[in-house]
Amino acid sequence: MAGDPGGPPPSRGASRDRPASVSIRDVARAAGVSYQTVSRVINDSPSVKASTRQLVLDAIAGLGFRPNRAARALAGGPVQAVTVLTSNTRLYGPAAALEGIEEATRAAGFALGVRVVESGTPADVKDAVERAVDPAGALIVIAYDRAGLATLNAVPPDVPMAGIVETPPDPAQAPRTWVWIDDRTAAMDATNYLLSLGHQTVHYVSIPTWMETSPRAAGWRAALERAGVRVPKPVEGGWEPRSGYRAGLQLARDPDVTAVLCGNDELAIGVMRAMAEAGRAVPEDVSIVGFDDTPQAAFYTPPLTTVRQDFNALGRLCFAKLISLLGQGRQDQEPPWPQAELVVRQSAGPPPERRRRYPPRRP
Amino acid sequence: MAGDPGGPPPSRGASRDRPASVSIRDVARAAGVSYQTVSRVINDSPSVKASTRQLVLDAIAGLGFRPNRAARALAGGPVQAVTVLTSNTRLYGPAAALEGIEEATRAAGFALGVRVVESGTPADVKDAVERAVDPAGALIVIAYDRAGLATLNAVPPDVPMAGIVETPPDPAQAPRTWVWIDDRTAAMDATNYLLSLGHQTVHYVSIPTWMETSPRAAGWRAALERAGVRVPKPVEGGWEPRSGYRAGLQLARDPDVTAVLCGNDELAIGVMRAMAEAGRAVPEDVSIVGFDDTPQAAFYTPPLTTVRQDFNALGRLCFAKLISLLGQGRQDQEPPWPQAELVVRQSAGPPPERRRRYPPRRP
DNA sequence: TCGGTTATTGTGACCGGTCACATGGCGCTT
């Protein structure tokens, strides 16, 4: 195939060591039109005659042409690239949301960049935003913690972005595109469920809160108050199983604790471990309910009753909103908003004093 | 600050609606040098006088200049961008490796792109590689499954890349940069450990294998053979807890099964759940050992004995190798290779018939 | 058959960097 004089080689061919890529000029030559016409075709301009378009399309297919992202970005064309700014991707929520975003970007032919914002320090946030904005692409910020929130506020207003948040900020203050799952209501449902089992009250192990108004904690509190029941002090948790373990050790010491709602499933497994070590059986002595429904939750011992949150769907929705903001997607094509849903398994049951009346199921 | 006549505004300022970015020409004007000198400074060219360099550096800082990645890529400069091609990021291994790569790229000031290769079909693989190669950046392929392997082979030889694999391919066949953890030896260690507890043999639940030579399975088999012990047929597992559950149900039916090595921790938790439902206690009746040491493994009931694999470190190492391949990093700065390590917890113990002599610890 | 729209296509300049090469200044040798 080398040295074939029949067809003219791409403009500069292998003269340099860079892999010879085919450009719109090559396509134009092959199709017998101008490079601008090729540009119009690849951008779906309506003002190209159907026959001409087909000619160009054939040339594109024949030469295996692919538009160069860098050139397009440089010339100010449609970007087709998204960068995700997120905190620790080891956590289930951000990881699953990222997975959903990836699927959506891939389906739409967008490139995806990722940048983790480790700390919430102004310097770190500033650096992250500056670097992410660089290729003139769009931004998605996953903001479940303080660092994410700080990042959100550091994004210049002229950069197209969408945010995945726990609860939407004041719309008057920040007219942005947001996406979230109503976990306040979900927390109420979970709390009510435990109450309905006969527990006197429900304790709460929190994910890290940066404001007084964590929706999960708020939902839990609201449910207790509406039931006219004592509201225990929430136990400060974290994101990881280890902090759940610590919180569980503390709760296990209190014989009045019969039901615990956990801010996420990692916390829940830590609490369950602590209970096991303290000799308190789950769910016979203590009921545990988690949050998120991680893939492992159904296989814990006992299987975890938890609140399912479809972060993957949330990520896909967020991307859909972003491209409709960019004017490249249609509003009517946006997927529906995911809903939180209580998944009843076996880690919660009636409290010990009610066991006689409502014996626990044997799995 | 608007309309200040003191300093000349950036070349085109806000004449168009795009965010006015400062270019090397702006910097050059401010520093009183040519744009090429600015280019030299930002690329650490040695042939710039120290005083001139400082002049330019000051101008850069003053104007807040940041090189435009797209322009640099287009002009064939150093790219400073890496794209990761990986299979499902929901799995612990790829996810943790990706996390390590992200940390390393961030520290090095590289941009990071991600592309998931869903299936291993030639079309999918081809598309993934073509898109990923597009910005002329470097590539990292995480190849723990068939799709990843297919991707590996589809990367053109002139694209700089490094691969994270389970076991290195024949170096003669593919002179590439590889990085891996010796899990064959680790599987032998885990198997030997179970044997040393007194088990007659050890069963194996496999992660999906695309060749006969999965290192984990090979290590398991080698250990059994060296001990002169019966080698049971491996049970076909998968990546997810659910397939571990199915495999566990099958194994639980066989009273001879007293020890099970699982290809990963997700499988292990599925097996444990199946055993629990079948009324076989872990570790009293059956011992379970996992692979990977996911963050939750220590908190399972019982805590899982497993083989720790530091995928995060592996990802960082891979990136270090990649940039030294690119000529931008130093070989002596590469981090050490991570080693697999058996973490003994409580999911494995002596078989039932030996319980009298070696009673199980009560946690 | 002609002028005036309108649909379609082509031309030139530009985005912000890099490369190759040309040029200026300096110290050194002879």
Added chain:
DNA sequence: AAGCGCCATGTGACCGGTCACAATAACCGA
């Protein structure tokens, strides 16, 4: 003091697309 080479810097062209605008072709009614 002229000639040389090296260091430091500047100039022009180019990467592969896009934009604005000009130019041509096709079509219409009068």
